[in-house]
Amino acid sequence: MTPKHPSESLTILTDMVLPSETNALHNLFGGELLARMDRAASISAGRHSRQVSVTASVNHVAFNKAIALGSVVIIEAKVSRAFKTSMEIYIDVWVEDRESGERTKANEAIYTFVAVDATGKPVEVPQIIPETKLEIHRYDDALRRKQLSLVLAGKMKPEEATELKALFV
Ligand SMILES: CC(C)(COP(=O)(O)OP(=O)(O)OC[C@H]1O[C@@H](n2cnc3c(N)ncnc32)[C@H](O)[C@@H]1OP(=O)(O)O)[C@@H](O)C(=O)NCCC(=O)NCCS
DSSP states (O other): OOOOOGGGGGGGEEEEEOOOOOOSSBBBHHHHHHHHHHHHHHHHHHHSOOOOOEEEEEEEEEEEOOOTOOOOOOOOEEEEHHHESEEEEEEEEEOOOTTOOEEEEEEEEEEEEEEEOTTOOOOOOOOOOOOOOHHHHHHHHHHHHHHHHHHTTTTTTTGGOOHHTTTTT
């Protein structure tokens, strides 16, 4: 399988915040953002694998800044690392100032998707070759995040998470 670059799975969703998508403070409802990020990540995983891909886990979400009603929201998703059948998708969320066009980073998230066949059985995906400094950094850290996610899900024994353990010694 020919390896791919993260840029080949880049997915950008641009949308605005409507009243029905806000909380009592008139900011974007967290669950709405999670759904939008899941959609972008799903397209990104599909572009990388060219297979149906399902959300296996949400590894990290940081709601650092509230996003106000009427904001223009840009969600950028890219595969940061591919393993055997799973892919880590790194998502950056930006808010665009309507007048200046300036973008401010609002949130980020990391999802794991698994490529599956018609019966739902995991299938292999192409490997990733990171290119930019940021892509290389995210690629390098992805194995630790995978191990942490598997340990928390009870699918890996902590003593087997060698890359993760190296962080603490
Ligand atoms: C995701 C799913 C296909 C994994 O199936 P599984 O039987 O656990 O398959 P495996 O154990 O072979 O795992 C497949 C891959 O997923 C990875 N994986 C499974 N659970 C994971 C988790 N919690 N975190 C990170 N990776 C995970 C495994 O490490 C493996 O990766 P690799 O092949 O790249 O090494 C299966 O659990 C599923 O279909 N879940 C429902 C998905 C869904 O419907 N999502 C939408 C929610 S509404």
